[in-house]
Amino acid sequence: MKKTMQWALLGLVGLLAFTGCATTTNNGYSKQKVVYHVNYDDPKQQTGALRNIQNHINAVGKDNLDLRVVMHGNGLSLVLLPEALGHTKGFKTANADPQRQAAIDNLKVQGVKFEICANTVKGRNVNPSEDLYDFSESDIVPSGVAELAELQTKGFTYIKP
Amino acid sequence: MSSSNELDLNAYVDGELSADQQAEFLEAMRSDPELARQVCELGQLKAQLRLAYAAPPQPRRRVVARVGSSWRAVAAGGLLMSVGVVAGWLMSGENQRDADNRFVVLDPQGRGQAPATAASEETRIVFHLTSADPMVAGELLDEVETMLSAYQADHRPLRVEVVSHSEGLDLLRKSLTVHEGRIHELAGRFSNLTFVACKNTIDRLRVEHGIEVKLIPDAEVIDSGVSHVVRRQKEGWSYIRV
Numbered sequence: 451m452k453k454t455m456q457w458a459l460l461g462l463v464g465l466l467a468f469t470g471c472a473t474t475t476n477n478g479y480s481k482q483k484v485v486y487h488v489n490y491d492d493p494k495q496q497t498g499a500l501r502n503i504q505n506h507i508n509a510v511g512k513d514n515l516d517l518r519v520v521m522h523g524n525g526l527s528l529v530l531l532p533e534a535l536g537h538t539k540g541f542k543t544a545n546a547d548p549q550r551q552a553a554i555d556n557l558k559v560q561g562v563k564f565e566i567c568a569n570t571v572k573g574r575n576v577n578p579s580e581d582l583y584d585f586s587e588s589d590i591v592p593s594g595v596a597e598l599a600e601l602q603t604k605g606f607t608y609i610k611p
Numbered sequence: 612m613s614s615s616n617e618l619d620l621n622a623y624v625d626g627e628l629s630a631d632q633q634a635e636f637l638e639a640m641r642s643d644p645e646l647a648r649q650v651c652e653l654g655q656l657k658a659q660l661r662l663a664y665a666a667p668p669q670p671r672r673r674v675v676a677r678v679g680s681s682w683r684a685v686a687a688g689g690l691l692m693s694v695g696v697v698a699g700w701l702m703s704g705e706n707q708r709d710a711d712n713r714f715v716v717l718d719p720q721g722r723g724q725a726p727a728t729a730a731s732e733e734t735r736i737v738f739h740l741t742s743a744d745p746m747v748a749g750e751l752l753d754e755v756e757t758m759l760s761a762y763q764a765d766h767r768p769l770r771v772e773v774v775s776h777s778e779g780l781d782l783l784r785k786s787l788t789v790h791e792g793r794i795h796e797l798a799g800r801f802s803n804l805t806f807v808a809c810k811n812t813i814d815r816l817r818v819e820h821g822i823e824v825k826l827i828p829d830a831e832v833i834d835s836g837v838s839h840v841v842r843r844q845k846e847g848w849s850y851i852r853v
Contacts (some may be wrong), residue, residue, distance in 0.1 A: 523750055580633075593757070596758060598851055599734055603847070608849070
């Protein structure tokens with residue numbers, strides 16, 4: 451508990467330092483369009499990805515970033531609620547526990563868009579509005595892979611953490 | 612590694628050794644896996660440098676080295692450099708085309724190869740497979756098939772390449788793959804789908820482990836998987852790491 455508080459405090463200090471910096475000086479970065487690719491279900495790797503994204507925002511600034519996270523296949527487990535594991539197909543883990551939910555909220559507040567592959571939703575028997583954390587209709591893209599390709603042709607840089 | 616070996620290494624990768632010297636070097640490579648690995652790395656590095664700088668300046672440096680006195684060397688060097696810069700600038704377009712031609716030679720059938728200036732409405736995706744896991748490869752084939760079918764149904768142009776490199780090569784190895792039939796069926800059904808194997812990986816398996824790789828018939832071979840995906844991205848292809 452104490453450790454959590456320390457981290458939270460550290461995060462707050464970091465956030466304050468950053469916002470102060472953004473309003474007063476330019477950090478030297480121009481606007482970036484970036485797409486992060488998540489198609490794996492390893493919880494550690496997913497947590498690492500969320501951390502990468504936060505570090506990216508810290509460095510470049512949220513106003514300088516159009517940042518998307520495209521999830522498909524096993525990657526959907528990042529937003530899959532643990533209670534949905536029973537009736538969906540093909541998932542070994544459901545990683546949207548309270549801790550990751552908080553991390554996702556935090557990124558969404560900073561403008562990150564989480565996109566969900568319709569093929570995976572259909573193929574794995576997912577009921578998005580009940581099984582996925584903080585889902586809205588506009589999060590759905592027809593195909594995760596096609597979305598990754600499309601975003602790159604629109605100038606997005608591809609990163610797979 | 613001694614410095615003379617290092618010179619040989621560079622000369623070998625640049626294709627500047629005589630036939631005898633080459634045979635000798637190949638012999639050394641067979642007995643020294645570390646040397647073979649360095650050849651692969653240097654080869655990849657140089658391929659990427661060639662992509663980044665259309666006109667590499669090596670020939671001019673050799674000429675300078677032969678000039679006797681130092682002021683003449685400096686003068687000649689300066690002159691050659693300015694000539695080189697102008698020539699390089701004038702010829703950069705030409706060299707770009709050369710690079711494309713060289714690539715086509717490596718793929719005689721030309722299947723699935725797009726020119727650098729393909730129609731902009733065509734979607735082009737290169738999948739980079741480095742995992743030996745048959746499950747991962749199976750999911751990749753599912754995704755590729757879904758996508759090819761959807762684009763075909765809508766009459767939208769699409770080109771897909773699957774580059775298997777490092778451990779990902781298992782997908783295309785006759786003795787190891789569990790997907791040979793599926794790949795054959797997909798490659799037969801979709802002419803816009805190509806499976807590519809990395810020659811550096813094949814060579815490394817031979818030199819380091821004594822394995823003679825046999826590929827399935829639907830696999831094409833490219834010199835370096837890494838330079839190939841770099842190249843594709845430069846040509847405007849979308850990249851997806853499997």
